[in-house]
């Protein structure tokens with residue numbers, strides 16, 4: 284039988300149909316990502332003169348390296364914290380049925396209904412000098428005068444974890460949900476108690492979801508802008524804030540572009556390292 | 572065979588006492604009592620939804636019984652979690668852990684029991700040899716065929732010498748040849764290792780060939796528990812009679828001595844025809860198609876029948892006929908040496924009285 288344009292013959296559409304359906308996606312990727320990134324990167328090596336001078340500046344001043352390492356550390360902290368908080372939530376979701384499952388899913392997705400700005404502002408209100416958290420700490424007598432909570436790295440880590448947690452919960456939930464319950468039974472009858480089964484069977488089988496969530500949160504956190512710039516201290520800025528400062532306050536676009544170049548390189552290296560270390564494809568293949 | 576799985580292991584008895592399990596308002600298992608002897612091979616047979624898996628899962632500890640008690644080796648296990656029961660089990664699907672190699676899969680129960688690494692390697696390899704998969708330890712499960720995977724699952728279930736082996740339709744995903752090969756394999760292991768086997772299937776042929784005794788379930792209730800031969804030759808009720816093999820069922824009136832057909836033909840039955848006493852009145856006469864034979868029409872003591880269809884099936888042929896009152900009677904006769912029979916032809920059917928069974932007609936029995 285001759286396949287039609289959109290009709291699936293077996294499982295394949297015609298090549299033309301596939302290209303047509305993918306075109307908007309590739310157009311978006313090209314015009315909104317590859318083109319601007321490319322022109323920024325060319326700016327970084329061509330302006331003010333065609334040299335690597337901008338990159339030398341990044342390496343020369345230890346301040347920039349400090350910002351980079353701080354950014355990496357905060358992103359790692361945020362990822363680990365959201366992993367620790369998300370795992371129990373995802374497990375609970377995967378083991379719930381009916382109204383309880385709907386309720387839990389709604390709780391996880393609820394933050395998406397408000398903007399990042401609102402969620403960040405909420406933390407600013409909670410953490411300010413006479414905010415709820417300080418009132419509580421004073422109330423139970425842990426401290427006699429208000430602590431400086433806002434404009435600290437702690438505030439940034441907590442708020443970013445809150446904002447990014449759904450991106451950790453959902454992939455892990457998806458992975459857990461796809462594990463047939465027969466594996467748990469097989470493990471139990473082999474003599475493994477619930478904790479042992481979780482450790483030996485559930486966790487390894489959920490690994491693709493865990494790694495996926497981790498990479499998603501880590502990479503997003505690396506380039507995060509709003510939360511660090513609103514809740515962080517100016518003395519301890521992260522790289523996105525630094526880039527924005529260079530662009531808008533110093534109007535030094537070529538140097539900002541060089542910082543973007545360094546960040547992009549870092550993200551690429553980390554992604555490749557992740558997939559090498561965890562043998563991503565093999566795990567996905569094995570759990571299928 | 573091998574050292575690790577020594578042949579002096581003996582099975583444990585299983586006593587199921589008044590087991591009941593209710594899901595919502597469905598009574599999945601209803602007052603099932605069954606004693607399985609140490610080393611016995613029992614098949615649970617029944618139509619879909621009859622509660623076979625629920626009984627098995629209760630023995631394994633995955634379902635908590637609503638009522639009743641389960642004793643394994645004399646010890647009350649009703650409330651014991653599955654990981655403490657020391658039972659081997661083979662599931663229908665998804666049995667092997669995909670993230671572990673075949674060898675690690677088989678060694679898994681040993682690891683849970685704290686056996687040292689080198690020792691569990693050795694025992695796992697020995698168990699793989701028992702199921703004729705020696706040297707496959709380094710492969711991953713998805714590199715094996717379906718039959719090989721089930722054999723690995725079997726190796727994993729026996730590697731720690733459990734006294735009881737449970738299987739829930741372990742062969743239903745395999746094709747016919749593999750299934751027969753695995754049936755022989757399981758029987759061999761059972762004979763060699765002597766554990767008690769409870770085997771769920773809805774394939775009656777599988778149950779008849781493999782099991783020492785067969786337990787028939789219907790709608791959560793136990794219908795009959797007996798050896799294959801008795802089950803086939805003297806099924807205890809109409810359900811068991813129709814569930815195992817083919818059976819002609821003819822409505823009759825029973826006067827205590829004779830079974831009378833509606834057209835006044837009658838057959839005198841020996842006392843052994845009724846498994847349980849049947850009160851005079853309407854009853855069902857049951858007879859296996861292969862016990863009937865063809866006679867010339869009008870032969871003394873034969874039934875008069877008209878042939879509706881002849882199905883040739885190699886060695887044997889199936890004759891579908893109907894009696895004067897319209898009820899259908901099937902015959903299985905040898906194809907060879909038979910004069911050709913055509914649809915529409917009148918024949919006589921010879922009925923050996925000792926082959927006939929009598930059951931009460933009401934469906935509640």
Ligand SMILES: Nc1ncnc2c1ncn2[C@@H]1O[C@H](COP(=O)(O)OP(=O)(O)OP(=O)(O)O)[C@@H](O)[C@H]1O
Pocket residue numbers: 594595597598599617618619620621622623624625626773
């Ligand atoms: N977890 C459950 N929740 C609700 N009802 C259940 C559950 N498990 C089984 N049942 C019901 O209990 C009855 C018996 O189920 P069971 O799985 O034991 O049947 P089975 O004999 O194994 O059938 P099959 O041959 O289809 O596997 C069925 O009516 C089924 O719908």
Ligand SMILES: [Mg+2]
Pocket residue numbers: 623624625
């Ligand atoms: Mg079942």
